[in-house]
Amino acid sequence: xxxxxxxxxxxxxxxxxxxxxxxxxxxxxxxxxxxxxxxxxxxxxxxxxxxxxxxxxxxxxxxxxxxxxxxxxxxxxxxxxxxxxxxxxxxxxxxxxxxxxxxxxxxxxxxxxxxxxxxxxx
Amino acid sequence: xxxxxxxxxxxxxxxxxxxxxxxxxxxxxxxxxxxxxxxxxxxxxxxxxxxxxxxxxxxxxxxxxxxxxxxxxxxxxxxxxxxxxxxxxxxxxxxxxxxxxxxxxxxxxx
Numbered sequence: 624x625x626x627x628x629x630x631x632x633x634x635x636x637x638x639x640x641x642x643x644x645x646x647x648x649x650x651x652x653x654x655x656x657x658x659x660x661x662x663x664x665x666x667x668x669x670x671x672x673x674x675x676x677x678x679x680x681x682x683x684x685x686x687x688x689x690x691x692x693x694x695x696x697x698x699x700x701x702x703x704x705x706x707x708x709x710x711x712x713x714x715x716x717x718x719x720x721x722x723x724x725x726x727x728x729x730x731x732x733x734x735x736x737x738x739x740x741x742x743x744x745x
Numbered sequence: 746x747x748x749x750x751x752x753x754x755x756x757x758x759x760x761x762x763x764x765x766x767x768x769x770x771x772x773x774x775x776x777x778x779x780x781x782x783x784x785x786x787x788x789x790x791x792x793x794x795x796x797x798x799x800x801x802x803x804x805x806x807x808x809x810x811x812x813x814x815x816x817x818x819x820x821x822x823x824x825x826x827x828x829x830x831x832x833x834x835x836x837x838x839x840x841x842x843x844x845x846x847x848x849x850x851x852x853x854x855x
Contacts, residue, residue, distance in 0.1 A: 660844070669748065669834060669849040670783075670791060683843050719790060723844075730838045731781035733802070735790040 625649035627659075627720050627736035634742050635710050641741060645703040645720030649734075652678050652698050656728035659703040661694065663716040664738075671716075675723060676703060712743045749774065749835055749847035756853040762823040765850045767835030768816060773845055775816035779838035782811055782820045786831045795820060822852070830854045 631643035643661070650657055660675035674684045674694045684692055693706040703720060717740045721732035750768040757763040767774065767782075774780055780798045783791035793802055795811040798818060808823045818837075822829055835847040 662846075670836075670846045672836070672844040672846055675844070685843065686841070726779075729796060730777075730779040730844075731793055731796040732783070732791070732836070733793050733796070735792070738790050 625734040629739040641707045665716040751847040751850045754851045765820045767818040772840040773837040780818040
């Protein structure tokens with residue numbers, strides 16, 4: 624059974640750096656083809672794909688946010704960490720992590736965490 | 746990378762069929778059979794209902810079906826039920842090896 628859960632601050636101030644952790648179970652990020660993605664969804668709006676990391680440490684970034692994002696993995700802890708710099712009120716959203724993969728695993732988001740609402744406000 | 750285009754809203758009566766379109770380009774929807782669809786009820790995380798254009802994951806009702814023609818993918822919900830009232834999002838793989846979502850469609854059951 625695959626599960627994912629996001630954790631981190633619920634409130635950050637403008638210009639601060641956001642760090643979110645995705646802790647997962649039921650799969651390993653050392654398995655060929657497996658990936659974990661971060662996706663955010665502002666209130667009342669569509670999801671926006673942010674970044675993903677594959678088992679081989681290949682990383683793919685949303686070009687519009689690439690300069691602000693960093694993604695890392697800790698395979699031994701079954702965790703993926705997202706860092707987003709220079710937070711702004713427009714970054715207020717629910718942040719999700721999701722299981723994904725390459726063509727061998729499946730290029731879709733088959734399992735999602737419950738999401739964590741991050742509010743950016745002074 | 747621009748978001749995929751979906752109609753803002755679609756409605757139908759119980760028992761009817763509705764179709765939601767998802768339009769992209771030859772660099773995403775039209776170039777790969779990696780379109781997926783997600784259902785989202787209020788306050789919940791999105792749920793995968795269609796993968797790889799037309800594959801239905803285990804446990805998803807066979808009232809949901811997907812297809813693609815050119816740069817446009819479609820999700821059809823047949824035998825519309827009250828529980829189908831939700832937001833629906835498409836997503837595609839792109840030539841840049843990244844992912845993109847559609848703007849979402851609100852389905853209303855009349």
